Ligand SMILES: Nc1ncnc2c1ncn2[C@@H]1O[C@H](COP(=O)(O)OP(=O)(O)OP(=O)(O)O)[C@@H](O)[C@H]1O
């Protein structure tokens with residue numbers, strides 16, 4: 380096996396195995412009862428139950444659905460708005476204070492209002508996820524537009540670009556390389572927030588599964604849900620990293 | 634057409650990054666903060682002329698061409714191209730930038746196509762694009778991105794992008810900056826050939842005196858800031874030029890070196 384394959388797959392897997400081993404050792408020798416600190420073997424058995432009766436799949440799909448919708452909504456609103464604000468200085472200066480005021484308010488602080496406005500179900504959770512990714516995306520888009528080399532705008536002016544063309548053919552492609560990491564980070568945040576939101580506002584999803592299992596004192600289920608959250612997080616990150624391989628984006632990495 | 638008339642052009646910049654709202658009422662704030670760059674420049678460039686602009690660093694060469702091309706406003710005076718006053722950039726006058734002006738997210742072909750994007754006939758458009766890519770010897774590199782090209786190839790791609798729209802005037806602000814000596818000589822030759830072939834008006838900024846004397850129909854030398862025109866010479870020598878064989882050109886070269894304050898370079 381060549382070095383690259385080893386570094387990319389084998390060593391990461393070994394680290395996971397090491398973590399599993401440490402967990403097992405801790406579970407066996409710590410003296411905690413399995414009800415409080417289940418070891419990997421108990422967790423695996425519980426995981427099999429959750430997979431077999433479809434619970435895990437159902438909750439994962441529910442969480443993924445919320446993240447997807449909330450995140451897409453954030454992208455759809457934050458990117459165009461950020462591109463316009465980054466380009467239009469007056470708008471940017473006017474809106475900046477408001478953005479900086481709203482941004483540090485944790486999405487979790489909105490939970491009471493979200494439940495009041497949207498009731499129980501998907502809507503408040505989606506709203507919270509939207510909030511959690513909207514502001515980071517908006518701010519990074521504005522910053523990215525501010526950092527576009529002014530030469531490109533002069534080229535655009537020289538070739539008589541219209542405003543729409545400047546937005547679609549200059550600003551959008553120019554910010555793509557720096558927006559992709561921002562998308563990656565805010566998707567990560569969205570995935571963090573969905574679990575928290577589901578502990579309060581809804582009756583499904585991996586967050587709810589954790590809360591419900593804790594109430595039932597099933598720590599093995601709690602751990603399985605945590606593992607599922609981590610695995611899905613890896614997958615989401617993988618998916619969004621693929622965007623970096625688009626050819627017209629790769630100029631940003633040189 | 635490509636006749637440029639510059640009348641009494643003056644440009645001042647605000648020195649402190651344009652901070653105009655300071656409350657120092659004591660002294661006269663305006664006079665202190667102003668930097669006079671171009672000082673009453675009058676210049677007429679005739680249709681089809683290749684004019685090389687020389688001058689000390691920071692004297693205002695870039696500023697002047699940017700004003701002529703419509704990227705910047707003059708403080709006073711005006712620029713008239715083919716009878717129309719310049720009010721903003723236009724695709725009739727293409728600017729080839731001092732630093733790389735290719736759009737890095739577009740391939741060579743897509744960059745060259747920028748100026749032809751309104752063309753209805755796609756086939757004719759594709760033919761013209763490939764014709765001009767061929768003229769600058771970049772055939773085979775159509776689908777490469779700028780970062781995959783060498784510095785000289787990037788300059789040539791930008792040249793193709795400028796020429797393909799058939800502009801009246803071409804502005805080149807040190808287009809060979811950062812190129813190695815040999816590439817520079819080749820590019821020089823290509824521009825001369827291109828100019829003989831297309832007969833466009835070209836305003837070419839350079840720091841290289843020999844380059845200016847070898848290429849230009851006319852050399853304009855600026856003084857240090859505030860810039861005025863120190864020397865304005867038509868060069869009737871045929872191409873290719875050789876300092877050895879043209880004693881008059883050699884004498885001129887000495888004059889220009891001395892005029893720019895370099896006495897021992899020769
Ligand atoms: N946007 C600006 N704001 C303030 N001052 C400026 C600005 N642009 C240029 N200047 C000043 O104007 C002067 C002329 O600049 P310019 O770029 O035209 O010089 P140049 O002759 O092209 O020099 P070089 O040969 O080094 O490129 C410089 O002293 C510079 O400090």
Ligand SMILES: [Mg+2]
Nearest residue numbers: 694695731806
């Ligand atoms: Mg300059």
